[in-house]
Amino acid sequence: MSMGNSKLYKGSLNTIILKLLDERGKMYGYEITQKVKELTKGELNITEGALYPALHKLEAEGLLDVEIAKVDNRLRKYYKLTEAGEKETVNRLQELEEFIRSMQNLVNPNWSIS
Amino acid sequence: MSMGNSKLYKGSLNTIILKLLDERGKMYGYEITQKVKELTKGELNITEGALYPALHKLEAEGLLDVEIAKVDNRLRKYYKLTEAGEKETVNRLQELEEFIRSMQNLVNPNWSIS
DNA sequence: TTTTATGTATAAGAAAATTATGTATATATT
DNA sequence: AATATATACATAATTTTCTTATACATAAAA
Numbered sequence: 001m002s003m004g005n006s007k008l009y010k011g012s013l014n015t016i017i018l019k020l021l022d023e024r025g026k027m028y029g030y031e032i033t034q035k036v037k038e039l040t041k042g043e044l045n046i047t048e049g050a051l052y053p054a055l056h057k058l059e060a061e062g063l064l065d066v067e068i069a070k071v072d073n074r075l076r077k078y079y080k081l082t083e084a085g086e087k088e089t090v091n092r093l094q095e096l097e098e099f100i101r102s103m104q105n106l107v108n109p110n111w112s113i114s
Numbered sequence: 115m116s117m118g119n120s121k122l123y124k125g126s127l128n129t130i131i132l133k134l135l136d137e138r139g140k141m142y143g144y145e146i147t148q149k150v151k152e153l154t155k156g157e158l159n160i161t162e163g164a165l166y167p168a169l170h171k172l173e174a175e176g177l178l179d180v181e182i183a184k185v186d187n188r189l190r191k192y193y194k195l196t197e198a199g200e201k202e203t204v205n206r207l208q209e210l211e212e213f214i215r216s217m218q219n220l221v222n223p224n225w226s227i228s
Numbered sequence: 229t230t231t232t233a234t235g236t237a238t239a240a241g242a243a244a245a246t247t248a249t250g251t252a253t254a255t256a257t258t
Numbered sequence: 259a260a261t262a263t264a265t266a267c268a269t270a271a272t273t274t275t276c277t278t279a280t281a282c283a284t285a286a287a288a
Contacts, residue, residue: 050276052236076236107214188266
């Protein structure tokens with residue numbers, strides 16, 4: 001299965017991360033897992049084994065910047081979008097939205113989006 | 115990343131196949147690829163390398179039955195849902211719909227579904 | 229005092245796709 | 259007539275992305 005140019009339906013985690021960072025400025029890993037759980041009412045649980053490698057990869061690709069902080073003696077790594085990251089977020093979000101619409105059309109053509 | 119009980123967002127191909135067969139009674143592999151392409155306006159292209167193994171697996175799981183036909187001297191394998199397949203389709207579709215709603219909430223909370 | 233929550237990280241394995249082939253016939257194009 | 263494209267199925271090799279398990283460490287709650 002493929003979507004236009006991308007392995008999107010698989011890599012939606014990356015897009016979710018980018019979208020949240022775009023919305024909220026900066027977040028740390030654990031915060032992202034909790035926010036996603038909250039926004040999806042527990043439906044979607046990001047595992048650490050998926051999250052941290054994804055963050056590291058996005059950073060290596062130059063889409064994220066890191067900033068280390070110490071809060072209550074515990075380590076936090078705040079991530080935020082770079083300029084390249086902001087541009088890429090627009091593209092990936094668009095692709096993800098198209099994917100979602102396609103899935104809707106397949107699964108339930110009666111749904112309408114407004 | 116996980117969704118409730120399932121590896122769904124990954125396995126959406128299986129659900130798409132089940133849904134189409136549920137709707138249309140019986141279909142053969144190539145027909146499925148073309149139908150999905152049509153329904154998604156070219157957005158979603160199922161590759162043979164993904165499709166045929168998926169069909170074989172669904173058959174092995176007892177969710178599909180096969181019927182071989184020869185049309186214009188060319189082979190066709192028509193697949194249709196078994197009884198177990200029909201039951202399973204209901205569950206998987208429900209899970210996929212929930213997944214789509216969650217993704218919508220994440221990506222675009224302003225969308226409403228009716 | 230032990231469990232739960234917070235916080236990051238990585239290695240091993242599984243799942244599901246892509247890409248690249250292979251076989252074969254029918255139809256359309258040059 | 260020759261070649262390319264569409265139809266039709268299939269599988270092996272590889273890649274991507276996830277889950278599961280483990281590891282370390284501090285704070286708060288039971």
